[in-house]
Amino acid sequence: MILIVDDTPENLISLKKVLEKNNFEVDTASSGEEALKKVLKNSYVLIILDVQMPDMDGFEVAEAISGYSKAKETAIIFLSAANTELKFIAKGYSSGGLDYITKPLDMNILLLKVKTFYRIYEQSRKLKEMQETLLAEIEFRKEAERKKDEFISIASHELKTPLTSxxxxxxxxxxxxxxxxxxxxxxxLEKAQIQLEKLNSLIADLLDISKIESGKLKLNKQEFSIDYLLDNVLEIMHQSNPTFKIIKRGKANCNIFADEMRIEQVIVNFLTNAIKYSPGTEEILITVNVKDEQVYVAVKDSGIGMLPEQLEHVFDKFYRVEETSQRFQGLGIGLYISSEIIRRHGGEIGVNSEYGQGSEFYFIMPINLKTEATTN
Incomplete structure (x- = not known):
């Protein structure tokens, strides 16, 4: 938008008509004070500023505008009928003007100058956008590199621990x-077996990440009983964590069409996380039910819980929830893999949590989404 500042009404009207006829959006001010108020409220690409005005001349207005951070980049063209000497023209440029035009005006020349300033403005705007985009991309490369380095460090440590054991x-x-x-x-032998299982699980997660990234994570779907799957999982979890009491609430009473191994992987991930992040507690609740042809499975613990800012990233790749007083093992990819598995089943995964009050991870998915037996 262009702002025309002139204390003579006929000058304002005539110049406004010419610019609007050439498809420019125009605003007007009849004094320096009015112009400054408008500059504070609105953004202008160009200000056409008359030099001879009472109370506050064009030079003073320009100097005041240059002090506004919002408008210091705005182009100013001075118009003057009386002050045509070189010293006044020089003052115009030193006051922040980019051009100084003497009256009587040649409208064609003025229009060419206005169009040129607009073209420069558009080019500058596009260049600024490109710079901002490039800077954002550079920051994203830096962040990706930082996460990669952190992940390599964590992975090396996590893999080395069971190997050393x-x-x-x-x-x-x-x-x-x-x-x-x-x-x-x-x-x-039993203790070595436990460590080997940990190592196997870590390697399996790394392989799954690779498959997800390359689009090669396959789902081998078939009908199976979700209740039977849950009972088997709970039996295995009880054997490996005898001190934890896992209470099952509800029943699905139906078969679902999905990749049984992958759904088991998600449930095991929920349960192992619930145990890991619940030091000092001994009970976990798992809920299952079916509503509107969708199965709902949730695992609730009474552990450390999460802060709102942690909840936003808990399903992000390589994100790890850390408590200041202790360090938890893991690569930070289990929940990311789980979210991808549920998403590829046409379902939804989520979490409810309050810091210090525990967490509840859940997924909802169609029980009978008949698609190809193998899906990429």
Missing amino acids: VKGYVQLLERSVIKGDTATVKKH
């Missing part, structure tokens, strides 16, 4: 075998 148990096994201590051999 297995190595230690193998050394202990060797000594126990030499001594013929069968009971100790069995104990060390």
Whole structure:
């Protein structure tokens, strides 16, 4: 928009008509004070400013405008009928003007100048947008690089821990075998097996991430009982975590058409997270029901819970919820993988949580989404 500032009404009207006829949006002010008020409220690409005005001349108006952060980049063209000497023209430029035109006006020349300023403005605006986009992309590369480095560091640590443990148990096994201590051999084998399962789980998650990124995560769908699946999962979880009581509430009483192994993976992830992030507690609630041809499964704990800013990112790749007083193991990809699995089943995944009051992770998905048996 263009602002014309002139204390002579006929000058305002005639110039406004010419500019509007050439498809420019125009605003007017009949004094310097009125112009300054409008500049504070509105954004202008160009200000056409008369020099000879009472109370506040054009030079003073321009100097005041240059002090406004909002308008300091606005182009100003001075118009003058009396002050045509070189010293006044120089003052116009020093006051912040980009051009100084003497009256009587040649409207064709003025229009050419206005169009030129508009073209420069558009080019500058586009260049600024490109710079902002480029800076945003650079920041996104930097953030991606930081996350990659952090993930490599975490992955190295998490993979090294079970490997080191297995190595230690193998050394202990060797000594126990030499001594013929069968009971100790069995104990060390069981502990080594647990560490190997952890290692296997970490590697499986890394492979799943790779499949998701390359679009090769396959779903082998078939009908199965969600209740039977849950009962099996709870039995396995109880064996590996005997101190935790997992209470099942509700029943689906139906078969669902989905990838049984992947749905089990999501439920196991919910349960292991509930146990991991609930130190000092001993009970977890799992709820299942069916409504409107959709199955609902939720796992609720009484653990540390999450802050609102953590809830926003909990399903992001590589995001890990950390408590200041303790460090939890994991790569920060389990919930991301779970969200991708549920999304590819046409479902919805979510979480309800309050800091210090525990969390409830859930998913909802169609029970009978008949698609291809194998889906990429």
